[in-house]
Amino acid sequence: MHTFTVDYSKDRPDPRTWVNRGYFAHSLPRLIPLCQLFGHKPVVDGYDSNYGTRDRARWVACDRCGVRPEPQGVLDADTWQLGQPYTGPFNPGQPMSPTVRKQLAARGHDAGIRQPGAWPARPEGAIGCQLVIGRSPTLGFGFKVGNAGSEHVLSAHIGLGPLGALYVHTECFGTFLQRRLNPTGFHSRVVDLSFHHGRVWWSLWARRNEHRAKDPRWMSGNANINPAHYLLGPRTNTVLDRTEKTPATVHLLDGTQHAVTVRMEKWQQCRPRGRRKTFWAVDWDCPTGIPIRNHAWKGYETYGGHFPAPDGLTDADGWAEEAARLVAESCMRSRDRYGYRAPAA
Template sequence: MYRHTVDYSQDRPDRRVLLNRGFFLGDLPRLVPLCRARGHKPVVDGYDSQYGDRERSRWVICDRCGVRPEPQGHLDADLWNIGQPYTGPFNPSQPTSPTVRRQLVARGFFDEGIRLPGSWPNRPTGGLGAQLIIGRSRTVGAGVKVGNAGSEQTLAAHLGLGPLGALFLHTERHGTVLQRRLNPTGYDSRIVDAAFHHGKVWWSLWARRDEHRSTDPIWQRGSANINPAHYLLGERIAEVLEETKADGTVYLPDGTSYPVTLRLEKWQRGRRRGRKFTNWSLVWDCPGGIPVRNHSWKGDNTLGGSLPIQSDAADSPQWAAVACALIAASCADDRARYGYQPAV
């Protein structure tokens, strides 16, 4: 067994968050008393792709605890159906290393024995994880997730209390018994949760976690407005009253400069029958991007964004110069936050 922690507050520093840390326990022995007493219950697992018969695969798994033999096997999809009890042979003596098996196949030693499932693991293990936030969090609500057949997190749950904090929990392979009873096939995790934001309560009842379909029943997802102002003053509206465009040049403290296009927008917000408020927003784009970080796959450059701008600056004939100064300050802050180092 091993344990470790992660301090997430270093990625997103916030003075209103007192603690944002993850806790993990790995290689924890799994509790599978029924399988230890009666032996595993092998069934055929796998998938059938929607893109044709070539994308099909079958292997062996225990229907009770979800443990797979080592190796799990590679069965003929034309002979075995998903969920069918596996009554075929095992080959405990075969090499368990996928690398060794690939080398044997490449050298012409391939035979059906290499495709058979191996022996059941003597000591199946899993992991537990948690994230605790004390202070402001972005979550108000609670929910649970039942993972799919390929989920890294078998079960998960969260409780969010907004300004007080939040707690997230998950298991890795622990709880597979429950997962196989509730969501045994397919690769869509299921969620049951309720969240509160923007004056509404939002719910999901055994809904797919990452996908919406037109065939989903109406009751599976929904929302209801719980803000009395919505019924007294009407829905919220936001519209652009004025828009002005200009070109400019952003000068950064390191002496570099970047051409940008600017769009100044005057917004009106409020409820339909209530008091309206106006504010100004600056939207900018830089075709070549302004480098603000060193990142291998996100890239170094930011291509644009939006910033608030004071009304007196927006009314000034020199608003474009003020906008460029705001962009320069924002990019300089981002460079400091990301620890940006210019290319040598």
């Protein structure tokens, strides 16, 4: 067994979050008493393409615990159907390495190399969790049942907003439940309930991070739970006036300069039966982008933004320069949040 922890607060420091740490335990022995008593229950596993092609694959897995032989085997997709009990031969005594086996298979040689091998003697799994004490971005709870290719078979979370949150997941553990509830396909299923922006959001056995037009309305959706919405009516935001775009220069603490355009916008926020609130906001744009974080695929630049303006900014003669200074402060706060490191010269 191997255990370790990760301090996530180093990547995203927040004075209102006291603890943000992950705990992991790997190489844990799996308890599979039915398979240990009666042996594994081999079935045909694999996938079919969802895009009308003949991209298909078949291999062998245990229908109870999800363990695969080593190697898992390469079966003919035209002969074996998904979920069908596997009654074919095993070849547990393959002396060749996986590299040699792949090379022979690429040359069309069989000689048993495509047959499933022996079952692993000691199946293992892993468990992980993340504990947040203090401010957390979530308020709600939910759980996920993974798909046939999920790294995390089961996962769950509970978020308490300003009090903290807890996230847990399993690797390999819970495969019996996953194969009963979500045995085929590569879409994880979630049951989730969360609260944010004055609304309640729900997902009931919905595909994770995906919505289809043919899904029933009860499967996922949201509803307004703000009492003011029903007593005073829906809130609207309207732009009453705006200035022309004015060029300015943002000076950051690292000595870099970025050309931007800024303008002031006058907004009105109101409800049909409530008071009207009028305020000014700064809208800015930077075509070349201002780097604020180091990330490979999420990008590391921001190209614009919008934030409320301080009182009296619109009356100042040099409002454009003052707006550029506020943009610089906003970018520096983002850099501190993401732990930005300037690239080496």
